[in-house]
Amino acid sequence: MLRESRAPLRSEVDLVMLDLDGVVYVGAAAVPGAAEHLAVARAHGVRCAFVTNNASRTPDTVAAHLTELGVPAGRDDVVTSAQAAARLVREDVGEGGRVVVLGGEGLHAAVAEAGLQGVGVGEDAAVVVTGYGPDVVWRDIMRAAVRIRAGDRWVASNTDTTIPTADGVAPGHGALVALIREFTGVEPRVAGKPARPLLDETVRRVGGTRPLMVGDRLDTDILGGRAAGVRTLLVLTGVTDLAGLVAAPPELRPDHLGTDLGALHRSHPAPVLTDRGAHCGVWRAEVVDGRVLVAAQPGTPPGTGRAADPVADPAADPDDWWRAVATAAWDHLDRTGTAAVVDHLEPPAPLTPPAMP
Known part of the structure; x- marks a missing residue:
């Protein structure tokens, strides 16, 4: 059952964790009204954190893109699955630990930021961390998979099966995870939604005691919010359509529902x-x-x-x-x-x- 909010929803939360594609922007363009709605939320004292499963881009790059779209953001407002994955690795090996990094610029930067030593697939380490990277070569994928099957621990930034690209929808990091999993028989520790670590990392970095997860996907954003024990708001500016909404099983149902981010500023009758x-x-x-x-x-x-x-x-x-x-x-x-x-x-x-x- 959907939850009630008699006052504007923003008044009941102090941190809004926003998925990006389908919520704040679609492709290269801002979702209509998103910038205005977020400006009002911030004016009422609500923190806004921009949360992404994309591990290939750095927080600085994401923040610059948001600012260009009229949503002012700094690097500290952005939290990525790469940062959450680096946290998991550091908890495992400690500061200064060595980790094989297989991914893009965002993952390499997050590993360095966490005080870890990122190394190549042929160097000494006990953990492999993987994420989407458009320039990752097959040779390195093979060597990383062999290491994991031989006993190296494995952290995956996310398991998204698809990603949007300029050429259309393309295989995401989840396709690589499935390949390595099938070859090795090993399940990775996953950092990104719907796993919990990314949202825990967001609260840790941005602050807030009454967080709200806002997303357009039931199987990542809403399920991830439920896994983290936080309230959820589904907006209908992205991938979830009416047929998908009415077919949602209980574990994928949001606490609140709105056509767009204007739902933050209205009450929600039960x-x-x-x-x-x-x-x-x-x-x-x-x-x-x-x-x-x-x-x-x-x-x-x-x-x-x-x-x-x-x-x-x-x-x-x-x-x-x-x-x-x-x-x-x-x-x-x-x-x-x-x-x-x-x-x-x-x-x-x-x-x-x-x-x-």
């Missing part, structure tokens, strides 16, 4: 579940013959958020549509084991940034 489905705000959703049906609740006055015509009601929040649909569909899934059909539904348009409080 949907009410009945034997006729779920209702939230002006919207009522139910599953009939396996399909989700949605209608506005009639007989309520404009200006209350419960008008019969939600388009004409300035108090209506389109996020309530998603909350009602998700709650009704999840209840159906839990009772029947079958995901509801939603391919005929047309969600309302999200609120525009000027409507933000």
